[in-house]
Amino acid sequence: MDQGQALLDALGEWEGFEVTGVERREGDPDEIHVSLKPREGVPLYCNCCGRACERVHEHVQRTVRDLPLFDAITYLEITIYRVWCEHCGGPKRMRIDWLADQQRVTNRLAESVIYLCSQLSIQHVAKFYRLHWHTVKRIDKRALKARLDPADFSDVRVIGMDEFALHKGHRYATVVVDPIRKRVLWVGPGRDRAAVRKFFEQLGPEQCERIEAAVMDMHPAFTLEVEKHCPNARIVYDLFHVIAKYSREVVDRVRVDQANALRHDKAARKVVKASKWLLLRSPRNTSRAQRVRLQELFDANTPLMIAYMLREDLKALWSHRDPDEARGFWEEWYQRAMESGVAAIRRFAERIKAFVPGILAHAEFPLHTSLIEGINNKIKVIKRMAYGFRDDEYFFLKIRAAYPGNAR
Ligand SMILES: [Zn+2]
Known part of the structure; x- marks a missing residue:
């Protein structure tokens, strides 16, 4: 074998084709143009049906890119046959194992x-x-x-649902995951009922019946659509979202009210106003110095202390695995909330009552959306890397590809 052919073989060659010319064009960087034509006597197949074809209908010229050869951009100038396929009943491109149809x-x-x-x-x-x-x-x-695509949902028994912001918070999208296998099942634009319904339509009625639990925040569109499509699914409200709601509606409210009540005492008012993030922190992530600050704050603002303590107590609800115990714990908490003497806490307790079955369902289905929180962070990275050109479909595919799911 001559050395030129040996080199070509070692480079991976172009199966079924022979080189009829090579040209190097200088530039920045250089380009290599390789001319190719089908090898004499090589069997021809229809690219559509794969059957052998005898007759060449016509020759066409295509320029495609290959991997760079050393330092040069590499172009292939290929003569491709269109063969006459008896089975397909017309001219079709010849099959080329290393070049897909319509690809450049x-x-x-x-x-x-x-x-x-x-x-x-x-x-x-x-x-x-x-x-x-x-x-x-x-x-x-x-x-x-x-x-x-098409996605296989046959082993999905539990789903988690959440939303994330598209385009700097102007629009939203919904993400549905399998929290057990850490797989993103579906991503779609919007977060209202019609938007979410598309997922259940894709899932199909049979698969919908197999869903045992759905974990989510207290977003009514999610709850209503799960109830409508999945007759056997228990709704499970996630700790993270319930606590976030409490922090917003109670701790923050009380802090602002306390600050407003201190209009006459500018220094004290400033301390209360500046405590927002300190109050949002979990005690576990609070340093000794921060604990001292908290204690000073609480000494002067009892309602703030009550709001903070009741939040930490409420978190314990998610540690119960026995439904009766969980219910007992909730009733006790509710009683204390109503007796707290703090209006914002009482209002929250009343408002949350409607969601209690879903909150207590956590005892039987100890699920949470922390996976989705992680996904939300990853989504931001994907957005920077792959997005920017406003192709939602591509963006959503990238999100799904980043969470293909663990093997069972
Ligand atoms: Zn054919």
């Missing part, structure tokens, strides 16, 4: 782009291979679609 890059370049897109931003990948941003995105999007 070889399969090996596409695979490399797809891998890099899982690690780097589109901009970086485009720059690295000197491809257009849109070309890189199209390659990655096509591969993600082929890998992720």
Whole structure:
């Protein structure tokens, strides 16, 4: 074998094709143009149906990109046959194992782009291979679609639902996960009932019946749609969201009220006003110095202390695994809330009453949406890396691809 052919074989060659010319064009960087035509006598197959074809209908010329050869951008100038397929009843492109139909890059370049897109931003990948941003995105999007769709939901028994902001908080999207397998099942634009319904329609009535529990925040659209579509699902309200609601509606409210009551005492007012983040912290994450500050604050503001203590107590509700014990604990907490003498706490306790079955369901289904909180952080990273050009569909595919789920 001659050395030139040996080198070509070692480089991976272009199966079924022979090189009819090589040209190096100087530039920044240089380009290598390799001319190829089908090898004499090589069997021809229809790209559509895969059957063998005898007749060549016509020749067409295509320019496609391959992996770079050393320092040069590499173009293939290919003569491709369109074969006459008896089965398909017309001219079809010949099958080429290393070049998919309609693609302007070889399969090996596409695979490399797809891998890099899982690690780097589109901009970086485009720059690295000197491809257009849109070309890189199209390659990655096509591969993600082929890998992720249609999604198989047959083993899903538990779902978690949450929302996240698109486009700097102007619009929202909904994400549905399998919290057990850590898999993102679905992402869709919007967060109202019609938006969320699309997930259940994709799930289908049979699979909907198999859903045993759905963990979520107290967003009515989520609750109502689960109740409508999943007759056997228990609604489970997540600790994180209930506590966040309490912090907003009680701790913050009381803090502002206390500060307002201190109009005459500017120094004391400032201390109360500045305590927002300190009060939001969990005692576990509070330093000794912060604990001293808290104690001083509480000594002068009893309602604030009561609000803070009752929040920490409420958290203990999620540690119960026995439904009766959980109920007993809730009733006791509710009693204390009503007797607290703090209006904001009483209002919260009254308002939360309607959600109690879902809060107590946690005893039987100890689920939480912390996975979704993690996903929300990852979404921000994906947005920076892959987004920016407002293609929601691609963005959502990237989110799903980042959480493919653990094996059972
Ligand atoms: Zn055919």
